[in-house]
Amino acid sequence: MGRLNWLVADVIDAVPETPRVKTIKLDVPDWEGHLPGQHVDVRLTAEDGYQAQRSYSIASEPNRNHVELTVERIDDGEVSPYLTEELRAGDQLELRGPVGGYFVWEPDRGGPLLLVAGGSGVVPLMAMLRHRAAAGSSVPATLLLSSRSWDDVIYRDELSRLNGSGLNVVHTLTRSQPDGWTGYARRVDEAMLRAVAPPPGEAPLVYVCGPTPFVEAVASALVALCHEPTSIRTERFGPTGG
Amino acid sequence: MDALKLDGNAAAGLLQEVFAVEVTAARGTCDNCGAVEAVGAVVVYAHAPGTVLRCPHCDAVLMRIVTDGARYWVDLRGVRSLELTST
Numbered sequence: 226m227g228r229l230n231w232l233v234a235d236v237i238d239a240v241p242e243t244p245r246v247k248t249i250k251l252d253v254p255d256w257e258g259h260l261p262g263q264h265v266d267v268r269l270t271a272e273d274g275y276q277a278q279r280s281y282s283i284a285s286e287p288n289r290n291h292v293e294l295t296v297e298r299i300d301d302g303e304v305s306p307y308l309t310e311e312l313r314a315g316d317q318l319e320l321r322g323p324v325g326g327y328f329v330w331e332p333d334r335g336g337p338l339l340l341v342a343g344g345s346g347v348v349p350l351m352a353m354l355r356h357r358a359a360a361g362s363s364v365p366a367t368l369l370l371s372s373r374s375w376d377d378v379i380y381r382d383e384l385s386r387l388n389g390s391g392l393n394v395v396h397t398l399t400r401s402q403p404d405g406w407t408g409y410a411r412r413v414d415e416a417m418l419r420a421v422a423p424p425p426g427e428a429p430l431v432y433v434c435g436p437t438p439f440v441e442a443v444a445s446a447l448v449a450l451c452h453e454p455t456s457i458r459t460e461r462f463g464p465t466g467g
Numbered sequence: 468m469d470a471l472k473l474d475g476n477a478a479a480g481l482l483q484e485v486f487a488v489e490v491t492a493a494r495g496t497c498d499n500c501g502a503v504e505a506v507g508a509v510v511v512y513a514h515a516p517g518t519v520l521r522c523p524h525c526d527a528v529l530m531r532i533v534t535d536g537a538r539y540w541v542d543l544r545g546v547r548s549l550e551l552t553s554t
Contacts, residue, residue, distance in 0.1 A: 228483075228484075228487045229480065229483050229484060264476070264479070266480040280477060280479070280480060321480065322480070324479040324480045324483055324489070325476050325479040325489070325491050325507065326479075326489040326491050326492035326507070327475065327476060327479075327491040327492045327505045327506065327507025327508065328476050328491075328507055329492075437472050437473065458507070458508070459474060459508065460474065460476045460507075461472065461473050461474045461476075461477070462473070462477075
């Protein structure tokens, strides 16, 4: 990976995932490929030359020239309302990447894998799970996904399809639950992680992604449960993202 | 303030602009406390006019980068060393 150049991507499709979240499918000529967990910088330029730039995780598994971004609309944001409301198939989008090399996982890194996500923090973890499935990896994996409600669960149907064959998907719904819900209905805490995570003795590789307070609470709880701090990789996103 | 706290992953693009290589997987040593962490794991504040990287253990400033788009001012005084792996 060398110097970053801005590339022009063609929007192939924009697909709703939840009421607030869309997946943007892009064809990127000259894309050099990526690793699961990496992201791209997206740049919008207004007619007066004003530019706004944001970083978005790549949702898709490595696949030549094809990149998917899953974007949550931040109502007062500068970039995400355009990406989720305005962008259409046939439009173009300026991006550069892939960037990042710390929060990445490939099957040859082994496992077991523990993925913990808050809301749209699931996006880079989904790239890992899609890659795991596409590569036929047998690395055992657990995804603990915290969402506000059942309707806010990103990739809900795909996760239920992927569940099984060594992957255990566990949901917690923090604000509202459907009738008859028997799963977790609170924020991720130490007791939940103790019940869901592989024991520290199995030395799981841990990836935690979500808003800063979520990531810090989960990482602290994992350390309190005696998981090795150096095996816990975190990625925070803040309210300034937009 | 805590709500504006990010981590080194958020600075990956900027760091690659400056260094022309991927830096977040590199391990840096804090000059103040000697802690060793991946750059992706350090604390980042990106909302100021510049981007500030701080040690997650002692909160000392590791790096400051300010750019006007054409030039970069890079202050690395808080980083004792950076260990990069060739890829």
